[in-house]
Amino acid sequence: MIINYFVEKYNTFDGFFGNYFFENHINQQKIFKKPQFFFDKGLTSNKMKGIIIMIEFIKAGKLMAKFYSEKIAMRERIGRLKDNLFKKMPEIESARAKLITESYKTTEGEPMITRRAKAFLHIMQYLPITIRDEELIVGSTTLAPRGCQTYPEFSYEWLESEFDTVATRTADPFYISEQAKKEIAEADKYWKGKTTSELATAYMAPETIRAINHNMFTPGNYFYNGVGHVTVHYDWVLAVGFKGIAEKAKKALSEVNFGDADCAKRTHFLNAVIMSCEAAVIYAKRYAALAREMAFKETNAARKAELETIAQNCENVPENGARTFWEACQAFWFVQQLLQIESSGHSISPGRFDQYMYPYYKKDLDAGKITRDDAQELIDCIWVKLNDLNKCRDAASAEGFAGYSLFQNLIVGGQNADGLDVTNDLSFMCINASMHVLMPQPSLSIRVWNNSPHELLMHAAELTRTGVGLPAYYNDEVIIPSLMSRGLTLQDAREYNIIGCVEPQKSGKTEGWHDAAFFNMCRPLELVFSDGMDKGELVGIHTGDVAQMQTFEEFYDAYKKQMNYAISLLVNADNAIDVAHAERCPLPFLSGMIEDCIGRGKPVQEGGAIYNFTGPQGFGIANMADSLYAIKTLVFDEKKVTLAQFRDALKENYGKGVDAQKAEKVVAEVVKELTAAGKKISAAEITAAVTELVGSSSKYDALLEMIEAVPKFGNDNEEVDAFARDVAYTYTRPLEKYKNPRGGQFQAGLYPVSANVPLGAQTGATPDGRLAGKPVADGVSPSAGKDVNGPTAAANSVARLDHYIASNGTLFNQKFHPSALSGRQGLENFVALIRSYFDQKGSHMQFNVVSRETLLDAQKYPEKYKHLVVRVAGYSAFFTTLSRSLQDDIINRTEQGL
Amino acid sequence: MAENYLDTKGRIFDIQRFSIHDGKGIRTIVFLKGCVLRCKWCCNPESQEYKIQTMMVQGKPKTIGRDVTVREVLETVVKDRPYYRRSSGGMTLSGGESLCQPEFCTALLRGAKELGITTALESMACADYSVIEKILPYLDQYLMDIKHTDPQKHKEFTGKSNELMMENARKVAASGATELIIRVPVIPTFNATESEIEGIAKFAASLPGVKKLHLLPYHRLGQDKYDGLGRTYEMKHIVPPTTEEMNKLLRAAQRVSGLDCQIGG
Secondary structure (H helix, E strand, O other), rough: OOOHHHHHOOOOOOOOHHHHHHOOOHHHHHHOOHHHHHHHOOOHHHHHHHHHHHHHHHHHOOOOOOOOOOOOOOHHHHHHHHHHHOOOEEEEEOOOHHHHHHHEEEEEEEOHHHHHHHHHHHHHHHOOOOOOOOOOOOOOOOOOOEEEEEOOOOOOOHHHHHOOOOOOOOEEEEOOHHHHHHHHHHHHHHHHHOOOOHHHHHHHHHHHHHHOOOOEEEEEHHOOOOOEEOOOOHHHHHHHHHHHHHHHHHHHOOOOOOOOOOOOHHHHHHHHHHHHHHHHHHHHHHHHHHHHHHHOOOOHHHHHHHHHHHHHHHHHHOOOOOOOHHHHHHHHHHHHHHHHHHHHOOOOOOOHHHHHOHHHHHHHHHHOOHHHHHHHHHHHHHHHHHOOOOOOOOHHHHHHHHOHHHHHHHHEEEEOOOOOOOOOOOHHHHHHHHHHHHOOOOEEEEEEEOOOOHHHHHHHHHHOOOOOOEEEEEEHHHHHHHOOOOOOOOOHHEEEEEEOOEEEEOOEEOOOOOOOOEEEEHHHHHHHOOEEHHHHHEOOOOOOOHHHOOOOHHHHHHHHHHHHHHHHHHHHHHHHHHHHHHHHHOHHHHHOOOOOOHOOOOOOOOOOOOOEEOEEEEOHHHHHHHHHHHHHHHHHHHHOOOHHHHHHHHOHHHEEEEHHHHHHHHHHHHHHHHHHHOOOOOOHHHHHHHHHHHHHHHOOOHHHHHHHHOOOOOOOOHHHHHHHHHHHHHHHHOOOOEEEEOEEEOOEEEEOOHHHHHHHHOOOOOOOOOOOOOOOOOOOOOOOOOOHHHHHHHHHHHHOOOOOOOOOOOOOEEOOOHHHHOOOHHHHHHHHHHHHHHHHHOOEEEEEEOHHHHHHHHHOOHHHOOOOOOEOOEEEEHHHHHHHHHHHHHHHHEEHOO | OOHHHHOOOEEEEEEEEOOOOOOOEEEEEEEEEOOOOOOOOOOOHHHHHOEEEEEEEEEEEEEEOEEEEHHHHHHHHHHHHHHHHOOOEEEEEEEEOOOOHHHHHHHHHHHHHOOEEEEEEOOOOOHHHHHHHHHHOOOOEEEEEEEOHHHHHHHHHOOOOOOOHHHHHHHHHHHHEEEEEEEEEEEEOOOOOHHHHHHHHHHHHHHOOEEEEEEEEEEOOOOOHHOOOOOOOOOOOOOOOHHHHHHHHHHHHHHHOEEEEEEEE
């Protein structure tokens, strides 16, 4: 209770004043009317201070709160843990690749689920372990901080071909030792023809493969990697441990009849779950032994005691239920870490941490076993650990997911199954933790609804103001009905959390495949202009000569036809990959923590989960809305331009050279070479020469000016916005009709992660005036710099899209200058802005609060800004680790406010 | 006939949405063109002339000023209603001096109130009181500039003496019809001394019902616009007051007035 705070801090409520306060604190008016009362009693200054603060509290409504919403100081340990993470660059280690290959070689011919469990057990037995200096929560996937293992069972060829460039590439570089290269290459020999990616390719239609090669969409995420994108039943492990889960599986096993049709598969699956549970316990006990050994050698008494407790913790959890908050934190961590050893899938999201951890916190706090400061330190330790995990992706994917991000989304606040707000102390402490560590993980999210406590949003806004790009805000009022429209029960929908970037689901019951592909909505429009052809091949379908189209409806219909065809290929790709995962990489450890795999006797990859979805995301809404609106206006309404002219302009990139980006690259290389040869020449001179070479002309400048004058999405123009809403339906509506092999349906998301930059580079000029190769608009946000009426206008426009149908999530970025959030009033206005966008049924909102000058300076002096975190898309990343083009994209997003 | 006032025409030069430093909450500011004063430090010099002008902005000519009806302005203002509701914001009229277009100003305020939107006015009160009296029923908050208490100095720096404005301030306060807040642009060489600020603060404190005083530090953000208009910026040599200086003046104002004083709007 908040009153304890005053007792602790100011010793104010002793004796008579205490009684007076207790009797009257409910009646705020009385206290305000009687300040003289306090003065008359000759209070000491310290007590007076307490009372003044108390009145401030009453004014802020905090005194009535059911939770402790004050900031808690960060302990020094956290700063040191954090520094240790950044001592050297992330490194690729070979241990897992070696171990899984060893195991697989001994299990040839056995059922795949059994081979997976045995491999997991082998890894748990022999993966090198380490306890880092001063850690309270232990469990490291790699010896080096922020290192990563490799997962050859999904794909491996890209890494071998990038061995020599992975340390020097611009996006997410990793160090790799010669020894590790040798060991990984040796292990990889085994995997030829055995990976999920190879099987997926075999399952895809030739038309699909062609479409992927022509950059219509990219399903690369699950093609190259594990799926991840899940929130498991952490609460089960906290309550009954892996022993309890194994017992449940054993009970199910005892109920299998020899005559059951699925007896064989069911039996093997359940045994695999049991073996995986035991493997996790073995791993934890190795840590217990290591901690004991270290404690024995430790000379510092305080650290010795810590290590002894760590040993006890790891001895008890995750085998059994947690007895203390510290054990609960440790058990949580093992689950979080081990899921990311079993598979390389990212976006393993802790979900509603403040809810499932609360009983353990409350129990220890009430029993006086722990102070809030102690609990905060443990949470902070977890936050640091979440940044210790890492993943190496192929160079192209690394651009799309830039910033070493694992998208471990953790959400606080919101409603329980009964529809009551369940914000608690931990909701605030999670925000504190993000404020303490100021690192990208976890991707902290806040659930907002009409009954969200104001102080929760104010607390969150303070975190936003730090510029770390966290938290993201989600609207219960949209997401709950949206999930119900996909078949979730009301109770389950109310308990949703967010996966990865922005994808809502019900934890412990869902295999959502939430990040199934990036679908570029601009590409089908290019195919309308080329009658389905791309670089000499038929990639779409024939929709006729664009120059002959007589009405806008005819043109729009051709776009829809190209869309529908491309969407069917996208589904073909995703389902091929889905089947490949089920056949080659079922995950028994994960499946033990998802309902109702044990009951159904099958892993999530085969439909063991209660809710099954596939959620590929479309992007480029703003570009397509602006493009189609420009064509409607200029060609059909005003008849100023013909479609043939548009076609030629697009083909010739509006006369601005073949590819502006390529030209830049060429210039950079030429300058480098000439400088190396000792010749002095400026980039400007070369640019002039190259521009002439690629033939820049002002031929289409008049057209560009006309396009510029057509209203754009993002400016609160109802007609354009309604148009954009309809354009979004060209993706969201056809998609929801498709089914996946796990018995679930497809659902659309509208967000690009950071792929709008690399995928924009593969997109030709668009009729909205965007030149070839330039980034497409991010998320559902307006095109960069096209929203000129400020943040409220942009938000109004974006809110006019149908966020309910995009049930796999939408993403709306806004960038603010710090001055917009200054002072208490600044925060109040900021919270009001979020509430107002949500009143209009927007689904998600996130913010970068950093000045343009700061970002430009960081480009110039990256070494000064190693810790500068910005919001990229559905996640935060270190600015200096992003590629130059993505940095530019962030800088160019309209800066709101002042 | 009742809705005719919505067709009232007036001249504005900008509508700025998501304004968060002028009045309570998230606001939309409508800038009316034309002013009676010629303050040397004015950061909106394009607001001073009533006539439509051309100003060079980043090398390109831009037309400043357009004639609009109240209905047209309110169509934009109403777009941010969700934000007003959540932040207790609303519409603010600024300028220029809005009172130079009395009918338009009154109709705008009235229209906003009819729509349930709260209103504020940034003004020097440099008009006949009969004009001010007409707007008061539609005005929730009057952010009134008091720049100096000395008529001579006022005239030297703004082109007009201050008697009328101070008299109007007394009358508005006495009417009790609106929340009156006194705002002081703090301009070095003009009024940025403790004694001058104290003078204004004392005057503000003498006005019945006034509770708040805002000290707005001089800034040079309008400087480029003078070039764009082909005018000379006379305040080039003036350096904006430092935070310490502003704090000193803030304390001085608090000391003599007992008002709730703050730096910035």
